Amino acid sequence: MKILLLSLILGLVWATEPQPDQDASQISGDWNTLYVASTNPEKTSENGTLKPYLRSITFENGKSKIIFTFFIKVNGKCRASSAEGRKIAPNVYEIDYSGKNEFHIDHVSKNSMIVYDINVDEEGKKSIITALNGKGKKAEEQDLKKFKELTRKKGIPEENIVNVIETDDCPTQ
Numbered sequence: 001m002k003i004l005l006l007s008l009i010l011g012l013v014w015a016t017e018p019q020p021d022q023d024a025s026q027i028s029g030d031w032n033t034l035y036v037a038s039t040n041p042e043k044t045s046e047n048g049t050l051k052p053y054l055r056s057i058t059f060e061n062g063k064s065k066i067i068f069t070f071f072i073k074v075n076g077k078c079r080a081s082s083a084e085g086r087k088i089a090p091n092v093y094e095i096d097y098s099g100k101n102e103f104h105i106d107h108v109s110k111n112s113m114i115v116y117d118i119n120v121d122e123e124g125k126k127s128i129i130t131a132l133n134g135k136g137k138k139a140e141e142q143d144l145k146k147f148k149e150l151t152r153k154k155g156i157p158e159e160n161i162v163n164v165i166e167t168d169d170c171p172t173q
Contacts, residue, residue, distance in 0.1 A: 026108045030056050031133045032168065033070075034112075035144070037151045037161040040127035043119070044162050047074060049098040050119060050129050051162065052081075053170045066093045066103075071170035078170035098122075106150055111135045112143040114150055128154045137165050 033054040036044045043050040052070040059066055066085045071078040085095035091105040099121035107114040117129045132139055132147035139147070151161060 026110075027105065027113065028058055029135070031113065031135065032137055033131060033164045034134045034137075034139045035132040035147060035161055036129060036164055037131075037156045037158075038127050038129045039154070039156050039160070040125065041160050043121075043127050044129060044160070046167070050117070050127070051164065053078065053164065053168050054131075054133055055173055063087060066095075068095075069173075073167070073170070080171075107146055109143060111140060114143065114147050116150060116154055128156060130154055130156060137168075 031054045033052055036051055038044040038050065042048060045051065049072065052068070052072060054068065054070045056069045057066065058069075064087045066087070068083045068085075070081055070083075072081050073079070083095050083097040085093035085101070085103060088094045088102075093103045095101040095103050099119050101120075102118040104116050104118075105113065106116055111134055113133045115131050115133065117131075119127045119129060121127070130147065130151045132143060134143070148158060148161070151158065
């Protein structure tokens with residue numbers, strides 16, 4: 001019984017260990033939003049403030065500051081935008097954009113980045129958003145699978161997933 005209890009405690013400690021910080025060179029550069037999902041679908045629908053057409057991510061001050069360059073569509077027109085955040089933990093950034101955001105980098109591979117964001121808008125409504133970003137315009141099957149797993153884990157129904165790349169006609173930069 002003591003061994004079982006010790007195993008449980010060690011498992012919980014390991015699960016709550018902070019994940020190692022992602023290598024900035026893997027994250028910095030050009031990106032495209034491929035898919036997004038939200039607990040609040042209006043945020044990621046057409047004209048939604050949290051349906052970005054991501055173009056690039058850069059870092060300043062080591063990795064203590066992250067900068068996103070993207071477009072948002074308003075009434076079918078692409079509007080250039082950017083947002084800056086400050087690092088608050090490994091792979092976690094606090095960003096003021098369309099409310100307060102806690103942006104988490106969950107997984108990075110050679111061609112994709114899977115993230116989630118906890119947004120509390122100006123009215124105090126909390127939304128959880130997941131996104132699959134790619135270096136190209138197509139998701140690899142294993143990345144899409146990981147994105148869907150994270151989306152389910154965050155309590156977002158699969159029917160809330162939006163294929164962003166299908167409507168991305170915004171400029172490349």
